[in-house]
Amino acid sequence: MYKIAVIPGDGTGPEVVREGCKVLEASSKKHNVKLQFTKFDISGEKYLKTGEVLSDSLINELRQFDVIYFGAIGHPGVKPGILERGVLLKLRFELDQYINLRPVKLYPNVYTPIKGKNPEDIDFVVVRENTEGLYTGTGGIFKKDTPDEVAIQTSVNTRKGVERCLRFAYEYARKRNKMKKLTLCGKTNVLTYAFDLWERAFNEIGEKDYPDIKRDYVHVDAMTLYMIECPEKYDVVVTDNMFGDIITDLGAVIQGGLGIAAGGNINPAGLSMFEPIGGTAPLFTGKNQINPLAAIGAGGMMMDFLGEAEMAKSIENAIMKVTPKMKSMRAAEMGFSTSEVGDMVAEAVK
Numbered sequence: 160m161y162k163i164a165v166i167p168g169d170g171t172g173p174e175v176v177r178e179g180c181k182v183l184e185a186s187s188k189k190h191n192v193k194l195q196f197t198k199f200d201i202s203g204e205k206y207l208k209t210g211e212v213l214s215d216s217l218i219n220e221l222r223q224f225d226v227i228y229f230g231a232i233g234h235p236g237v238k239p240g241i242l243e244r245g246v247l248l249k250l251r252f253e254l255d256q257y258i259n260l261r262p263v264k265l266y267p268n269v270y271t272p273i274k275g276k277n278p279e280d281i282d283f284v285v286v287r288e289n290t291e292g293l294y295t296g297t298g299g300i301f302k303k304d305t306p307d308e309v310a311i312q313t314s315v316n317t318r319k320g321v322e323r324c325l326r327f328a329y330e331y332a333r334k335r336n337k338m339k340k341l342t343l344c345g346k347t348n349v350l351t352y353a354f355d356l357w358e359r360a361f362n363e364i365g366e367k368d369y370p371d372i373k374r375d376y377v378h379v380d381a382m383t384l385y386m387i388e389c390p391e392k393y394d395v396v397v398t399d400n401m402f403g404d405i406i407t408d409l410g411a412v413i414q415g416g417l418g419i420a421a422g423g424n425i426n427p428a429g430l431s432m433f434e435p436i437g438g439t440a441p442l443f444t445g446k447n448q449i450n451p452l453a454a455i456g457a458g459g460m461m462m463d464f465l466g467e468a469e470m471a472k473s474i475e476n477a478i479m480k481v482t483p484k485m486k487s488m489r490a491a492e493m494g495f496s497t498s499e500v501g502d503m504v505a506e507a508v509k
């Protein structure tokens with residue numbers, strides 16, 4: 160039995176998580192796996208009522224679970240940064256989820272804005288470092304609100320943090336067994352300290368422990384160009400936190416949009432968290448119009464992480480049976496409601 164902490168969060172989070180749980184339930188029955196869902200109210204709504212974002216005692220409570228299933232966080236009434244740092248980043252950092260795994264995969268009959276590209280051309284995985292870089296909050300503001308104001312925000316790259324991320328990416332490329340290629344996405348021509356460390360570690364580890372994996376390097380600016388021009392060149396891409404954030408939004412759009420893009424915040428030896436990578440979509444909140452496939456896909460990734468590979472595969476296959484029936488991956492344009500899409504996937508997993 161797996162104990163799953165469910166954090167639906169804000170906006171459309173609860174709607175998509177509801178459909179994700181529906182599909183997980185259906186699939187678990189078929190595969191004889193027991194799932195126990197426990198809901199936690201961690202949201203902007205709650206913050207506005209109580210002033211509490213995410214307490215340490217709540218984090219400790221979460222530690223008793225096998226995995227976290229997360230919807231979305233963000234509230235129009237809360238200043239940007241409070242919930243992002245206070246909930247999502249706090250969970251990633253406190254639980255040391257040092258990998259953000261984001262597959263970029265175009266499913267059958269899903270619209271990609273890149274002309275002439277098909278599912279066989281768009282199928283790679285981004286391994287984003289998830290606990291360091293520009294995200295650590297290292298820095299500060301000096302002489303605030305004066306003409307001499309200085310703002311410094313430092314990218315932190317530790318040998319340990321970089322190395323564990325690279326090793327995960329190498330292992331992933333090996334296990335994936337497709338092109339057996341790992342691309343480091345960086346900026347060695349300008350960030351000559353940070354990416355010097357990344358590049359040295361990348362080559363040292365690759366040479367010593369992963370001679371079977373081809374090594375490839377690309378500057379991040381060129382990466383945004385190649386992801387459009389020749390996405391078929393990529394298999395597994397590893398990069399730092401900030402670049403990974405940026406290129407995976409681009410990745411989401413070429414795989415059909417945020418409605419379908421799923422990801423996992425992974426601590427391979429600890430508590431991980433799976434989420435649709437899109438946000439709270441306030442425009443569509445409560446309308447039963449949002450696309451739940453990203454959340455459903457995240458549920459599949461979660462089962463794969465828990466070691467239920469067959470269940471994961473069958474959820475992905477079910478998604479691929481449903482995408483050709485949908486008019487679009489965009490909210491309100493799917494040709495179906497949120498719950499209807501969830502029903503169709505749940506039916507297909509049975």
Ligand code: IPM
Nearest residue numbers: 243244247248403404407436
């Ligand atoms: C993401 C999001 C987050 C990030 C925000 C909400 C803090 O954009 O998961 O990609 O920047 O990592």
Ligand code: MN
Nearest residue numbers: 404405407408
């Ligand atoms: Mn992002």
